[in-house]
Amino acid sequence: MIIILKPHASKEEAQQLLRQIEAKGLKPLYMPGVERTVLGALGDERVLQSLHLESHPLVDEVKPILSAYKLVSRELYPIDTRVKIGRHAVGGDGFTVIAGPCAVESQAQLDRIADYLTAHPVAAIRGGAFKPRTSPYSFQGLGEEGLKILKTTSERSGLPTVSEVVDASDAELMARYVDCLQIGARNMQNFRLLEAVGKLDIPVLLKRGMCATIEELLLAAEYIVNAGNPKVILCERGIRTYETATRNTLDLNAVAYLKRKTHLPVLVDPSHGTGIRELVIPLTRAAAAVGADGIIVETHTNPAEALSDGHQNLDPQQFDDLMSSLKPFVEAAGRSLK
Numbered sequence: 001m002i003i004i005l006k007p008h009a010s011k012e013e014a015q016q017l018l019r020q021i022e023a024k025g026l027k028p029l030y031m032p033g034v035e036r037t038v039l040g041a042l043g044d045e046r047v048l049q050s051l052h053l054e055s056h057p058l059v060d061e062v063k064p065i066l067s068a069y070k071l072v073s074r075e076l077y078p079i080d081t082r083v084k085i086g087r088h089a090v091g092g093d094g095f096t097v098i099a100g101p102c103a104v105e106s107q108a109q110l111d112r113i114a115d116y117l118t119a120h121p122v123a124a125i126r127g128g129a130f131k132p133r134t135s136p137y138s139f140q141g142l143g144e145e146g147l148k149i150l151k152t153t154s155e156r157s158g159l160p161t162v163s164e165v166v167d168a169s170d171a172e173l174m175a176r177y178v179d180c181l182q183i184g185a186r187n188m189q190n191f192r193l194l195e196a197v198g199k200l201d202i203p204v205l206l207k208r209g210m211c212a213t214i215e216e217l218l219l220a221a222e223y224i225v226n227a228g229n230p231k232v233i234l235c236e237r238g239i240r241t242y243e244t245a246t247r248n249t250l251d252l253n254a255v256a257y258l259k260r261k262t263h264l265p266v267l268v269d270p271s272h273g274t275g276i277r278e279l280v281i282p283l284t285r286a287a288a289a290v291g292a293d294g295i296i297v298e299t300h301t302n303p304a305e306a307l308s309d310g311h312q313n314l315d316p317q318q319f320d321d322l323m324s325s326l327k328p329f330v331e332a333a334g335r336s337l338k
Helices: 011-023 045-050 107-117 144-157 168-175 191-198 214-226 252-261 270-274 277-290 316-332
Strands: 002-005 027-032 037-042 059-063 083-085 088-090 094-100 124-126 161-164 180-183 204-207 232-236 266-268 294-298
Touching: 002 011, 011 027, 011 037, 088 094, 094 107, 094 316, 107 124, 107 144, 107 316, 124 144, 144 161, 144 168, 168 180, 168 191, 180 191, 191 214, 204 214, 214 232, 214 252, 232 252, 252 266, 252 277, 266 277, 270 277, 270 294, 277 294, 277 316
Parallel strands: 094 124, 094 294, 124 161, 161 180, 180 204, 204 232, 232 266, 266 294
Antiparallel strands: 002 037, 002 059, 027 037, 083 088
């Protein structure tokens, strides 16, 4: 429920209403604006109705939140949210580029990649220390050693880090090493993991599940925000369809739809979305054109020798081509590379 107070309502009076809402076992929200103060009340609708807020002398209007997801909805927060990874803000008028290898393989490997990333306006370096793989015989990551490598590279290069957390028990450990936790497609509806990262004060990059609807993605984000962490970035990374020409079908219309429905920033992953490195550049341009807040792409000094997903990693020259050709598309969309 959204409660719009009358213009003369004071902060103290608003706090009194919030206490009444909380006393009923509901979740109160306080959203002061320039002209009006808006309150929110989340919980059992029958309890909400028992408050009879429509007749309260300080209340101008009461509106229900119609969407199943409340906290991440534009109905409640119409202004775009910006989420900081290190000193970089994702969202707003900037276009964010996060890049790096699928997996952290060694200190030398990650440092070499960071060297050419820092020659461009790249916001953060990504790299998996724990790798959830379809086959038990595939490279599973270096674990905590990989996290230490990420930390060292970050300190050396100045780039904040993004890495995937695959188990709730690892969340606090990873938060000590990296600047942003990624939740991958396979874990989008791992609700225990969502609640675990929701209790941490760290940005979370939440990828859409390969068979998930847009509403399911938003409800997964709702779990994190409801647990106490508003620093959520959504990521469209392609969905599984009957098409077999590409690894996944990159659902760019979902990006435009998400920008209408949620205040959270939305990134696109054209690497996993296609699984074909030659398609990464054109689909990155398309992502900028459709309104994405940025991209997360995979790049490697030698994709042929990569221990994970080498076929979709860009080599250094291809990454240079990506960045040089991206600027006009970003500017045409009214943004700037930051």
